[in-house]
Amino acid sequence: MQHSFSFFLFYFLHIFLFLFLSLHIAKKYVITIIQNTYGPFVNSEFSIFCFVHLKNASMKKHRYTSHHHSKLHIAVIYSVPTSRMKHSSYAATDEDTASSARQIHRVLHKKGYISTLHPITTRTINEIQRIHADCIFNVIEWTGVDLKYSQRAFRILEKLEKSGTPFTGASKQNYFMNADKRVMKKIFNVEHIPTARWQSFETGNELIRKDFVFPVIVKPCLEHCSIGLTRSSVVYTANELRDVIHRQILSFKQPVFVEEFIDGREFHVTVLEKNGVPIVLPIAEIQFDVRGTDAFLTYDSRWDEKHPEYAQSRVVVAKLSAKLDTALCDVSTRAFSALKFRDYTRVDIRVRNNSEIFVLEANTNPGLGADEDCALSTSFLAAGMTFADVVEYIVQSCMDRFLKQKKEKSTQKKNIPRSRRGAYLVQYVI
Known part of the structure; x- marks a missing residue:
């Protein structure tokens, strides 16, 4: 009997030693793979999460890294001008998009992130779904009759997000409410965001609303960046x-879209998101050398450096009374929340008689750049931030949102019986 017990103990110790050594070797092997794949920042407290599918008993590795670490892989995607835009007089807007993407890519690299740049054409939209990254920095903005390409791109991005790759900025829904001025204005009216009287025209033969107070300004419904102005x-x-x-x-x-022209000061308000709460940076103002109905941003005044109108305006930090500053911050954050925007936006506002506020529009994924002549740069510099700080802030906001949503989904899953889930979660702490 004693001999049998000794044999059993000896056999058990050998099995235990074998399993211990196997796990130790596996641990080193897994860490080596992860470090080779994701960089040397992975340490001994790194957690590997595996979904163990009961159906085929296979293990699917799910990458989870701290978004606060600089070794995240950020893929910067941007839209290349379509053939229509290349042959139009408005190509400068899409060229600015490419320049912005390159600047974002450079500062992410300098911040220590793994950054890759992905130009997207109308023929390569489907390539987005093959991007493997921790986060996608989205600088796609086809508009007008090219809006259909943005629709395709956003459908792919949302599929990627569901599968585990978040993207910065606007969701598909709030991007398109921004792309169509009519949709945004309807939301402003419903949510009691102050805005000028407006009307849209499909054919041009519609009755003009009788309560319009002239002068009014006419814009293409689906364009941006002052195209057509x-x-x-x-x-x-x-x-x-x-x-x-x-x-x-x-x-x-x-x-086309028509709204009353508001004669007054123009402000561009940059809003960043922190933990789901909109935060306003110091407000920028567009100063004009001209007055009255000439004092607004035309396409030439924004994009053509050789045009006389280009030198007639500039961006400065706004000098405001405490009352007006508070009112502008309030209406901007209300617009951000009403439109369900994400991460960052720029709200364009006109103020008549230093008291009457009218929101012109809120811009999803507004132009980002280090150039000091744009409103966003004026605002973040006044806040003591650099362009790199702003870019990283947007990435952090995106990852915070994604991880919060993921945690909420995980909590909901825990309330579902295991037999209905088809899989259970195993965590190995190495």
């Missing part, structure tokens, strides 16, 4: 308005 976009009579509407519909092949 010239000094002649401001009109003073209903007959003149009808002519301008017809010309724009014919020229841009899309509906």
